[in-house]
Every structure is written in structure tokens, then in C-alpha cells.
Amino acid sequence: MAVALQARKPPMGGIGKRVAYYPGCSLEGAARAYDVSTRIVAKELGLELDYLEDYNCCGAMETKNVTFWGTMLLNARNMSLAKKQGHNVIVAPCNGCSFSLQRAEYFLETDKKVFERINSLLKEGGVDPLTEIPHTYHILEWFYHEAGPEKVKERTRKPLKGLKVANYYGCLYTRPHFYARTYSHTGTEEQERPRMRETADDDEHPYYMEALLEAAGATSVEFEPMHTQCCGGPHSLSDEQVSEKFVMMILQTAKRNGADIIATECPLCHASLEMYRHRLMMKGVPDVDVPAAYFTQLLGIAFGYSAGDVKLKDNLSDPIPVLKRLGLV
Amino acid sequence: MAIHERSLVDPERILRKERLVIDGIDVSGDWNLIILPRVIEDYDLSFLDEVLEQPEGKTILQCYQCSYCTASCPVHNYWDERYNPRHFIHLARLGLIDELQKRADVMWRCVSCHKCTHRCPKGVLVEEVLKAILRVMAKRGIIEEYPSKKFDKFFLESVYEYGRIEDGELLFGWIEKQGYQVVKDPVLKKPIPFMGGVPEWLKQLAIKPIKNMNIGFLILNAKHMLFHPRTKNWNRFKQVLRKVMEEEGVFAH
Numbered sequence: 001m002a003v004a005l006q007a008r009k010p011p012m013g014g015i016g017k018r019v020a021y022y023p024g025c026s027l028e029g030a031a032r033a034y035d036v037s038t039r040i041v042a043k044e045l046g047l048e049l050d051y052l053e054d055y056n057c058c059g060a061m062e063t064k065n066v067t068f069w070g071t072m073l074l075n076a077r078n079m080s081l082a083k084k085q086g087h088n089v090i091v092a093p094c095n096g097c098s099f100s101l102q103r104a105e106y107f108l109e110t111d112k113k114v115f116e117r118i119n120s121l122l123k124e125g126g127v128d129p130l131t132e133i134p135h136t137y138h139i140l141e142w143f144y145h146e147a148g149p150e151k152v153k154e155r156t157r158k159p160l161k162g163l164k165v166a167n168y169y170g171c172l173y174t175r176p177h178f179y180a181r182t183y184s185h186t187g188t189e190e191q192e193r194p195r196m197r198e199t200a201d202d203d204e205h206p207y208y209m210e211a212l213l214e215a216a217g218a219t220s221v222e223f224e225p226m227h228t229q230c231c232g233g234p235h236s237l238s239d240e241q242v243s244e245k246f247v248m249m250i251l252q253t254a255k256r257n258g259a260d261i262i263a264t265e266c267p268l269c270h271a272s273l274e275m276y277r278h279r280l281m282m283k284g285v286p287d288v289d290v291p292a293a294y295f296t297q298l299l300g301i302a303f304g305y306s307a308g309d310v311k312l313k314d315n316l317s318d319p320i321p322v323l324k325r326l327g328l329v
Numbered sequence: 330m331a332i333h334e335r336s337l338v339d340p341e342r343i344l345r346k347e348r349l350v351i352d353g354i355d356v357s358g359d360w361n362l363i364i365l366p367r368v369i370e371d372y373d374l375s376f377l378d379e380v381l382e383q384p385e386g387k388t389i390l391q392c393y394q395c396s397y398c399t400a401s402c403p404v405h406n407y408w409d410e411r412y413n414p415r416h417f418i419h420l421a422r423l424g425l426i427d428e429l430q431k432r433a434d435v436m437w438r439c440v441s442c443h444k445c446t447h448r449c450p451k452g453v454l455v456e457e458v459l460k461a462i463l464r465v466m467a468k469r470g471i472i473e474e475y476p477s478k479k480f481d482k483f484f485l486e487s488v489y490e491y492g493r494i495e496d497g498e499l500l501f502g503w504i505e506k507q508g509y510q511v512v513k514d515p516v517l518k519k520p521i522p523f524m525g526g527v528p529e530w531l532k533q534l535a536i537k538p539i540k541n542m543n544i545g546f547l548i549l550n551a552k553h554m555l556f557h558p559r560t561k562n563w564n565r566f567k568q569v570l571r572k573v574m575e576e577e578g579v580f581a582h
Binding site: 031055056057059060061063064067074124125127172174178203232233237239249271275279311316318 | 384492
């Protein structure tokens with residue numbers, strides 16, 4: 001397993017116990033289960049989320065493809081709001097949101113022209129200009145560093161015994177290293193990556209989710225290389241053929257490696273997996289019936305919360321029967 | 330050019346003959362394949378300049394054509410061999426517009442997984458460069474409106490209008506744009522998810538929360554469908570957003 005391979009362990013802590021929480025549009029609508037369970041897990045681990053008031057959409061991939069300056073502006077506004085609330089760290093639970101914020105961070109930091117123009121535009125739009133650029137972390141990274149597997153183990157009241165999990169990270173959690181600032185934990189050669197940060201997950205073999213869920217008693221199945229394979233992402237509605245094929249590969253690999261459930265950490269990946277899982281099952285494709293659940297939902301169950309508390313009913317792929325069979329809900 | 334550009338050889342310029350006699354000498358057998366020479370005169374170097382003008386396109390010059398991006402690309406590996414990021418960068422740098430145009434039907438298929446950008450040993454933001462190339466192609470009218478661009482614009486409209494998106498509106502709005510019949514209630518003109526001519530899979534998924542008696546979920550999503558979530562004080566910011574996007578020509582093409 002990837003965890004065993006880690007040559008150098010990044011130091012714990014260093015992000016802060018109290019951070020600005022940027023949930024993103026999805027988590028306040030169709031993916032509310034992720035939002036609710038995230039709050040539960042944060043509370044249990046002794047961490048504090050400060051809701052970012054009046055935020056706007058990060059623009060995701062779609063806006064970025066059409067307008068560069070518009071996307072920069074959207075994200076700079078959110079950064080400015082975080083600063084106003086007194087935070088230097090933003091935490092986003094969605095891969096797309098954390099990507100967009102980190103991308104804006106990259107261009108603002110490396111290109112002075114972008115920084116100056118965005119600041120004057122922000123002023124024009126009635127938002128405080130940025131003096132300092134807040135850093136964005138994915139929520140998984142935050143959980144791992146500010147709480148860590150030990151704390152999860154300590155809090156676990158109902159271990160996820162016998163649950164075989166395929167940890168699905170998706171694309172943008174560790175990629176690209178320019179924005180996510182990841183580096184290789186296992187690589188032998190030192191890479192020239194000036195902006196890399198110590199707390200980031202391994203770039204090609206991420207293991208934070210695996211470590212947290214294993215601390216909660218679950219067993220991880222082998223899932224490389226599909227753990228970071230694209231689900232279709234921004235094309236999941238506009239390019240159905242490609243997305244369907246990608247999701248089929250992900251689900252079949254999970255099933256054939258013996259997984260009971262796929263743990264996700266991005267509302268778009270989750271929705272894409274669930275949607276195409278249903279469509280593939282309607283077509284009669286074999287080995288695609290693995291349900292999906294957010295990793296926070298699984299942690300919530302391990303912490304002794306009920307299926308209703310972590311909103312397992314919201315998952316369209318219906319993971320309840322699997323968890324019931326193992327006596328977890 | 331280190332890598333032989335096999336795909337630049339058009340099929341119609343490959344001649345294969347069973348028997349071939351040149352100047353009275355029979356050269357049949359191993360020598361029966363001839364590629365007619367091709368002279369390219371229309372290198373359009375201003376294309377590269379236009380890519381470089383885009384903020385994301387600046388790194389295109391760092392590329393040394395190692396093809397690590399193509400080797401990593403899931404669209405290339407699992408879907409269509411003709412999707413070749415390295416080659417697109419090469420063509421854009423040469424300014425071979427008509428060759429790019431020939432590949433317009435696959436060029437939009439990038440799923441933005443960023444494997445290419447991540448692994449590039451030269452620090453080229455490959456995904457961003459490809460999007461910059463696409464944008465220049467669209468500006469010049471050498472690529473037709475493609476599905477993902479339609480979706481991007483549809484998404485952007487929602488962000489621009491309200492500051493936030495709403496999943497239900499996005500999903501059903503897109504389904505409707507695809508030509509499916511979406512039934513709407515007569516008063517508020519909001520889609521009714523499980524009725525009408527929407528695809529069968531969507532109907533089945535939409536009815537699941539009702540079957541499960543997941544009342545909280547239903548109320549939340551119904552509320553969002555009726556009252557679109559929006560950012561407060563959005564109007565002033567919207568003006569700036571509009572100004573910036575007009576400069577980029579988002580509304581023009």
C-alpha cells in the first residue's frame with residue numbers, strides 16, 4: 001500500500017485549527033451530505049470552520065475555459081472576503097474549488113501585472129483589495145495535518161471493521177503541482193519545485209484519505225492508478241461518451257479489487273460516479289455496482305453518528321445496504 | 330523535429346503500387362511505397378503571437394516535445410488516439426492552421442485532468458496552453474461551436490447572473506438545451522424533474538429521494554429551484570466582471 005512506501009513524512013500541523021471554510025455552491029445544494037458530515041467530523045476532531053459569508057462561485061473549470069480575468073476576479077473576491085474575516089487560510093472541500101483558488105493564488109503570486117490589475121478591479125467592484133494572498137488547502141489535507149490518524153483513532157467509537165474501501169481522490173486534489181504545490185514523497189530524486197509546501201499530499205500516490213480511513217478501522221483496497229483517474233469532470237454533462245467510459249473504468253477497477261464502497265472527496269466526482277453508475281447499470285455493464293460515499297460520511301459513522309446524521313440517504317448510489325451488512329448503520 | 334510527424338502525411342499522398350517500374354527498372358517489392366512530397370508555404374506565425382498574448386499561453390515556448398503529456402493523457406490513451414496535446418502544441422508553434430483545423434473535432438475533448446501539466450518536465454502549463462489555442466482558434470473562426478464550450482458558456486451565464494450556481498438548474502437547463510422535452514410548472518416555469526421527455530436515467534435518479542422519503546433533501550433542492558441562491562451585493566461586482574469579459578471578447582464569440 002502507498003502508506004507503507006512513504007520515505008519522508010511531512011510534519012504535522014502548520015495550517016491552523018481555525019480556518020475560513022469555503023463550501024462552494026454544490027455543498028449547499030445537491031451535495032449537502034458532504035457539508036453536514038464535514039462539519040460533524042471537524043467538530044469531533046476539535047477543529048473550527050468559519051463559514052465564508054457571502055462567497056461567490058469559484059468559476060470551476062467551465063469559467064476558466066472561457067475567461068481568464070473573470071475567473072481571477074471571482075476567486076480574488078473570495079480571497080478578499082476571507083481576509084476581511086481575519087483568515088490567512090481558506091479550506092475548501094471540493095477539488096474544483098480548491099483548484100480554482102490555488103490557481104488564482106499561483107497567478108497572483110507569480111505575475112505582478114495580474115496582481116495589480118486584479119487589485120484595481122476589486123476596488124472598482126467595491127471589494128477590499130488584497131494586500132496579502134491567503135493560502136488555500138483541501139479539507140482532506142487540513143484534517144490530516146491538524147488532526148491526523150491518531151486523533152481519528154482516538155475518536156473512533158464504532159470502527160469500520162471489515163469495510164473495504166477504494167479511496168478515490170480525483171484529478172485536482174494533487175494536480176497540477178504548480179497550483180496544488182504537491183511534491184513526491186517517494187521519489188528518489190529531488191525535484192525543482194520552488195513553491196512546493198511541506199503539508200501537501202504525495203503527488204502521484206496520495207494517501208491522506210487512506211490513512212484517515214484506516215485509522216477509523218477500514219481496509220483499503222489497491223486502487224492505483226484509478227485513484228487519480230479523471231471522472232469526466234467538467235465534461236460529465238457535455239461529453240457523455242468519454243465520461244461514461246472513464247467512470248466505467250473507475251467503478252470496475254474498484255469492484256474487481258474487492259471494494260465494498262468508494263470513498264470520494266469531491267462533490268463533482270461523487271455526482272459523476274453516481275450518475276454514470278446508474279446509467280451503466282441500466283445498460284447492464286458488469287461490475288459497476290459499487291456505491292460511493294464521501295470520506296467524511298464514513299468518518300462520521302466511525303465516530304458513532306447514525307446514517308441519518310451524515311445524510312447517507314442523499315447518496316443516489318445507496319451505500320446503506322453495504323454498511324448494514326457489516327453492521328455499521 | 331525529433332519525433333517523426335506521421336500524422337502530417339495525408340493518406341492521399343501515399344502511393345502504393347503492386348508493380349512499379351521507374352526508368353525501365355523494376356523496383357516492385359520493398360520499394361512499392363512512395364510518399365509524394367509536400368511543400369508548406371502558409372505558416373501563419375501570427376497564430377503563435379496570439380496564443381502568447383493569452384495569459385495562460387505564455388509557457389508554450391518552453392515545450393521541447395518530449396510527449397510526456399500525450400503519454401499521460403487519458404483522452405489519448407482511453408478514448409481517441411488522434412487527441413495528442415504535444416502535437417497540437419507543435420502545430421500551433423509552426424502556425425499550421427489547416428492542420429489544426431483538421432483536428433478541430435477532437436481538440437475540445439480535454440477533460441482538464443491536468444496530468445499533462447503536472448508531469449511536464451519543462452514547466453509548460455499544457456492544459457492551459459491547449460485552452461488558449463482553442464480560444465484563438467475560436468476567435469479566428471476555424472473551430473465550430475463545440476459541446477463543452479456551449480456548456481461552459483451556459484455555466485458562466487449562471488455565475489455571472491447570480492454569483493452562484495444551482496445544480497438542478499444546471500442539469501435540467503442543459504438537458505433542455507440538448508433537445509429533451511422538460512415539463513415545467515405553469516406558474517413559476519420551473520422544471521418538474523421526473524416528468525416529460527427527460528432521459529430515463531434522470532427520471533429514475535430524480536425519483537429516488539421521493540422513494541426514500543428524503544424530505545430534507547427534497548425541501549432544500551425545491552427551495553433552491555424556486556429561489557436561486559445568489560451572492561449579496563452582486564450587482565456592482567457584476568459590472569466589473571462584465572467589463573473585463575467584454576475586453577476579452579467573451580460576449581462576441
